[in-house]
Amino acid sequence: MSLLHVEKMTHYFGGLRAVHNYDLQIEPGQIRGLIGPNGAGKTTIFNLITGIHQPTEGSVQLGSENLVGLQPHQIASAGLGRTFQNLLLWRHMNVLEHVIMSQYSKMTYGLAGAFFGTTKRKRQEAEAEEKAYGLLELVGIGDLATENVLNLPYGAQRRVEMARALAMDPKILFLDEPTAGMNPEELIQMMAIIRTVHKKFGLAIFLIEHRLKVVMELCEKIQTLVFGEVIAEGTPEEIQNNPKVIDAYLGKEAID
């Protein structure tokens, strides 16, 4: 039984078919990649699975739970953590607050706790803070906890997103171009973090990436998406040598 099961997912933006008959199965603890040229619909697939858009057709299941029709926060609470391609951080909040915020659904003290500061609230907030510090240490920005996120360098902002997604205890982590815009050094650090996280939590990871180096090194299985359709699926070697993939990326002449 796979952990995440997507079947025949199709989505239209008005008349434009963005994703067509997309299938995906992620096993527990697996790292999978999704590559494809710009505009192929990779981020749309992320948004469809995480509930930001609703698929026009098809089914998405996490374990035995159906995710289609749920709100993004419900899907997130069910165990789908994600980061964003264009860094959606909260600009007036500091790093620590980010990582505490994504534990929102675990705060069960309710409004009474929020209004009157009950002991239950104090305990839960303290637990959340402790966990947040732990995760910040894990991704290597423990010393930046009280900084406002806007003051951080780009690489550190990416790590905040990572820690924020991890704080919600996901079963699967969706990483939308985790190394976009990074220099080679930051890239290597980020890959190390992804590996650590994978090993430590036994997480399944699904990542979109443009840099083939990252995908080839990290992923067990890769899908290639072109114009909303999967044209190839397989191990990194298979993908690398697939003529359709080369065609999509480099054009017909490259094959000849």
Next chain:
Amino acid sequence: MEVTTSELSTPETGLKSKILELFSSVPILGWLFGILIAVILEQIVGTPLAWALGLPKIPALFGFLIMLKKPMLVPSTMLYVLLIFLLPIGIVARLTLAPANRLAERMINFSMQGSVLVHLVLLYAIFHIWTGVSDYRLLTLKFTLIAIMVTVSLNVINGYMGEFSCSHPGFMALGAYTASVFSVSLFVNDSMFGQALMPSFLGPFLFPIGLILGGCVAALGALIVAIPSFRTRGDYLAIISLAFMFIVKSLIENLEFVGGPRGLSSQPDWANLPTVFAWTVVCIWVINNFVRSTIGKALNAIRDEETAANAMTVNTKRTKVVAYMFAAFWAGVAGGLFAHVLGYVNPATFGIQKLAEVLAMVYFGGLNSVYGSIVGAMSLSLLGEALRPLELFKWIAIPLLLILVMIYRPTGLIAFKEFNVKKLIQPKKKKGKEV
């Protein structure tokens, strides 16, 4: 470093920084002692001193009114303020510096709640004695405290949540009328509602129920606004809430059983200073608790990036609606108090002018800050009173001030600052000593 800066600065700024340094380690407790002494002093020697200085009576609002009405009296008024307030406060605060710091530290170590309570009791004592001199002061203070409640609650929406809501006067009106109907119909022999249904001695004890009822009705009103307008972001809330304010106003104008446009009077005098003070403290405490919890900080997350908030398990829709109802509740309570302070309420009070006033207080004081809202509400309502002799020009002076604030501090005087009670009342160490 110290030497170079003092050498470079002109004598005037040197003096200023010296004075500032002299008082930099005075804790809040010390200031409260000083002010307490000053108001007691005024109680004792205020009247003779005012006579001796040629003033008609004790200057009610630190002499602003007198100075603006009769410029001839400016020197003696200033002398009065100096002798009664500035000098005693300064001297006492400075002299009690060491013991006040020790006491503050001991109290905090003993019990945080107890320490807060002591500060509040001192603050109340100051208010009580200060307002004992004239009824005008009492009324001004009560309105100021109510303005603080309204401003802090509006800041939850316009500051913390980053939406633009215009219906706070409407919520106040709902609260004011509900609480008034509650108290007038139950406890007063009135021409509109007939005989009292309950003995009037019970009134002050049941008054909180009336206020909470008013708050709940206001919260229900907020729910009606929230359901359609929180489906999308943007200007919808501003438009719908503005419409809601006008709907409430004309609804009340057309309800004959609460007096229509003539208004509703004969509310019993239950909103005395302790009551208003206590409600204000509770309001600030609850709202401050809320905005500092993760559930409340979700509002900031929604304001800054709603998609991300939703993807990080925050139930954005529910959070927004709950926060809006919560803010409306406190506006309703404030409205109920307002009606009982005045002993009269009419729909015209809760119009566009009230809205402008409240919005000005929020944006002047600072967005996303309970602290800022307290400062904004206090300074604008006191300023509004102090500049009353200017009559029409008051409405030029205050907006001008607002424009200046908007130019130099676009988010308000004290924006994005956490109101941390513990930090506020803790003893202050001398600079450099901590390290």
